[in-house]
Amino acid sequence: MPQGGQLMMTQPSLLERGLTVLEKLFWLRSVLVLLVAFGLTAGITVPRLYKASQIKGWLPGATATAETLTQKWHQTPDLHPHGSDVYWVAWSEASIQKEGAHRLRVTPERWDELDLGKGIEVIWVPGDRTPYLRDGIFIQRNLVFDGICLVFMGGLAVVIVVHTVPRRA
Numbered sequence: 001m002p003q004g005g006q007l008m009m010t011q012p013s014l015l016e017r018g019l020t021v022l023e024k025l026f027w028l029r030s031v032l033v034l035l036v037a038f039g040l041t042a043g044i045t046v047p048r049l050y051k052a053s054q055i056k057g058w059l060p061g062a063t064a065t066a067e068t069l070t071q072k073w074h075q076t077p078d079l080h081p082h083g084s085d086v087y088w089v090a091w092s093e094a095s096i097q098k099e100g101a102h103r104l105r106v107t108p109e110r111w112d113e114l115d116l117g118k119g120i121e122v123i124w125v126p127g128d129r130t131p132y133l134r135d136g137i138f139i140q141r142n143l144v145f146d147g148i149c150l151v152f153m154g155g156l157a158v159v160i161v162v163h164t165v166p167r168r169a
Contacts, residue, residue, distance in 0.1 A: 001055045034160045041153045044133070052143045055123050055132045062125045062132075063083075067091035069120050071109060087111035091120060104131045 005028045054062040071090040075097075088104035089111065090096040104122070106114070110133075114120065122131040132138055 028132065030160045030163070033158055037153045037156050040053055041150060045149045045153070048142050049146045049150065051125055051128070052146070053140055054125050055136075055139060056134055056143075062123050065122050067120050068116055069118050069123050071096040072114065072116060073097060074111070089114055089120065091122065101129050101131055103138055104133065106133065107137060110136075 003166055013085075019088075050059065053059040069089055069090075070093065073090075073096045075087045075088060076088040077085055080086055087106050087110075088096050088103050089106055092102040094100060094102045096103050112145050121134065123134060125132065
């Protein structure tokens with residue numbers, strides 16, 4: 001008997017009494033949110049984290065080539081199609097002003113650090129024609145953001161499961 005001589009009345013669980021229409025709709029909505037979150041995680045976040053891990057060298061698959069820096073270009077907003085301030089480096093004789101896998105975008109700080117004629121390690125991921133740097137813009141922009149998204153979506157899945165799975169009293 002509980003403290004103070006009170007009788008505890010237990011209500012039947014959702015499984016015992018059945019779900020009302022409103023409870024079924026709430027449960028269905030929660031499952032759909034969970035499926036969408038899982039789909040986004042599986043379809044967008046996980047592949048980008050996998051690619052970033054290859055670029056960083058944490059997972060196998062990417063290859064590195066040693067290149068010699070031949071060109072640097074600061075694309076000012078008046079020359080950029082979206083009005084952005086962009087910094088490029090290239091390692092071939094092809095024009096740095098033309099799109100292609102002979103150049104890559106770097107941060108202004110990295111652009112200042114790099115000198116023509118010096119070596120640069122270029123990373124190539126299988127199935128992707130885009131070159132990368134181990135500490136480049138792709139890593140800086142995506143690794144932390146996608147990691148946070150993965151943790152958030154995993155936490156959301158746990159919360160939805162905990163709050164929607166019927167519990168016995």
